[in-house]
Amino acid sequence: MGAFLRDPSVLVEWLRALLMSWGLSAGLTELVLYLLGGFALATGPMLWVIFLIWFERKAVARFQDRLGPNRVGKFGLLQPFADVLKLMTKEDIIPEGADKPLYWAAPILSVAGVLLLWPAIPLGLGIGGNLNVGVLYLIAAGTLGIFAILLAGWSSNNKYALLAAFRTVAQLVSYEVPMVLVLLLPVLLARSLNLQDIVQAQDVWFVVYVPLAALIFLIVSIAEVGRTPFDLLEAESEIIAGFHIEYSGMKFAMFFAGEFLHAFTIGILTAVFFLGGWRGPGADIYPVLGILYLWLKGFLVYFVVVWIRATHPRIRIDHMLNFSWKFLTPLALTLVTVGAVLDKVVVGWGVWPRALAHLASNVVVALVTLQLVRAWARRLPRPKVGEPRPVARPQPQTQPQPASGD
Amino acid sequence: MNGTQWAFIGVFFVLALLFPALPIVLGHFMGPRRPNPIKNDVYECGLKTYGTPWVPFKVQFYLFALVFLIFDVELVFLYPWAVAYGVLPMFAVFEGILFILMLAAALVYAWKREALDWYEPTMPEATD
Numbered sequence A: 001m002g003a004f005l006r007d008p009s010v011l012v013e014w015l016r017a018l019l020m021s022w023g024l025s026a027g028l029t030e031l032v033l034y035l036l037g038g039f040a041l042a043t044g045p046m047l048w049v050i051f052l053i054w055f056e057r058k059a060v061a062r063f064q065d066r067l068g069p070n071r072v073g074k075f076g077l078l079q080p081f082a083d084v085l086k087l088m089t090k091e092d093i094i095p096e097g098a099d100k101p102l103y104w105a106a107p108i109l110s111v112a113g114v115l116l117l118w119p120a121i122p123l124g125l126g127i128g129g130n131l132n133v134g135v136l137y138l139i140a141a142g143t144l145g146i147f148a149i150l151l152a153g154w155s156s157n158n159k160y161a162l163l164a165a166f167r168t169v170a171q172l173v174s175y176e177v178p179m180v181l182v183l184l185l186p187v188l189l190a191r192s193l194n195l196q197d198i199v200q201a202q203d204v205w206f207v208v209y210v211p212l213a214a215l216i217f218l219i220v221s222i223a224e225v226g227r228t229p230f231d232l233l234e235a236e237s238e239i240i241a242g243f244h245i246e247y248s249g250m251k252f253a254m255f256f257a258g259e260f261l262h263a264f265t266i267g268i269l270t271a272v273f274f275l276g277g278w279r280g281p282g283a284d285i286y287p288v289l290g291i292l293y294l295w296l297k298g299f300l301v302y303f304v305v306v307w308i309r310a311t312h313p314r315i316r317i318d319h320m321l322n323f324s325w326k327f328l329t330p331l332a333l334t335l336v337t338v339g340a341v342l343d344k345v346v347v348g349w350g351v352w353p354r355a356l357a358h359l360a361s362n363v364v365v366a367l368v369t370l371q372l373v374r375a376w377a378r379r380l381p382r383p384k385v386g387e388p389r390p391v392a393r394p395q396p397q398t399q400p401q402p403a404s405g406d
Numbered sequence B: 001m002n003g004t005q006w007a008f009i010g011v012f013f014v015l016a017l018l019f020p021a022l023p024i025v026l027g028h029f030m031g032p033r034r035p036n037p038i039k040n041d042v043y044e045c046g047l048k049t050y051g052t053p054w055v056p057f058k059v060q061f062y063l064f065a066l067v068f069l070i071f072d073v074e075l076v077f078l079y080p081w082a083v084a085y086g087v088l089p090m091f092a093v094f095e096g097i098l099f100i101l102m103l104a105a106a107l108v109y110a111w112k113r114e115a116l117d118w119y120e121p122t123m124p125e126a127t128d
Helices: A002-006 A009-021 A026-063 A079-088 A100-115 A134-142 A144-155 A159-190 A195-200 A211-225 A249-274 A287-311 A317-346 A351-378 B002-030 B059-087 B090-112
Strands: A122-124
Touching (some): A009 A026, A026 A079, A026 A100, A026 A249, A026 A287, A026 B002, A079 A249, A079 B002, A100 A144, A100 A249, A100 B002, A122 A195, A122 A287, A134 A144, A134 A195, A134 B059, A144 A249, A159 A195, A159 A211, A159 A249, A195 A249, A211 A249, A211 A287, A211 A317, A211 A351, A249 A287, A249 B002, A317 A351, B059 B090
């Protein structure tokens, strides 16, 4: 047990020896090990989603001064299981004229796209992802979830769903740019695309170096998931339910599982890039502890995401696009430029001075940005005090209406 | 080491597809199946959908997609630069920054040409 805590790879070695002793060939043993590892890596998040559904319903309920689920099981903890059973036995309606293969593929992809992010994530020292192009892999795999929404919108044979697909594409396309830009900063500070190296480089968390970049990353990630300030793709009051309007039963449930899991995954990713990943007291000696730290940090960010969801109203599509192209993208470009110049100067200064220099540059950029936004806001037309407010009433007729024929 | 990582991702990809597919197929067979023309009809606010739902989309989406495409392709070029940052001389760093400034110039250009503005279709003014 102690050996396992110190070095989890003994478990793999033990399994490999066990399988070999059963007479399996080396190649087959590797395959079985991959399958087992894959099952563990996929089952963990999928089971966790069940808890997340309960947690989010409960948390949002408390934000809205309600009780939330509290009937099924202690604190309503068994509510998600009841929901799954109910959704399982619901009729699977396929709308007339739907593009069937794509209609089936969409909910599967929405979960698979999120699960695919997990192999790249370093869960602890020597556990989990160790890809040399980890960041690029994350950016590539991260867009699959949105692809699922596009497929769902297209294949449902419904105008509302298609509108949602349009909006999704516009949103993804706009928020991908600041995300790719902002992820340059952790890569630049760690000098590696490998997520394990990025975590290792965070003797001081990168959120201390570049808090603005962390904030932008969080905002952009929320937009990529399509959560509440950016949930134009499922705006109930405008396009009914958007892309999943025609989905029922388990397919509908999969969209939601995908969304919740994605929200938690961006929490984990924020933790990996900016909050030190699995690092914490004792995580170097007992790598299994690292999983716990990563989970806690990820959950904390996830809670902030839920908090934002419960606090902010939905934004309009032109505001959404403007916010990305005219605010986040220039800001991210500035941050990368400043970070690149500064790091050459301060690289020899030691850990904390370097971090504080970056922090200072971020504070300056933030203040300048605030001033610019303030100056811009001052130039906006605004009604003077005492001026009559515009009232929505029909314009007074200047000429008498000509008598109509009927 | 890396070859095995990619092999693992290959295996995991199949698993990631199977995990959501299984409950969906299960649900498909567990649920009742009593289709009727009205139930299977496409959802619309009270009346039948008029025409095909696959309508032409607003050309503005296409503009955003173009700007995005240029940006994203160019940004990926910055990643090798960021990885090699530690061994780069100051000169190369400024070259990278020049590249970023060119991107910024493209953004300013698109901004000034109003490619980033969202136009609402203007209704004809109500005339008396």
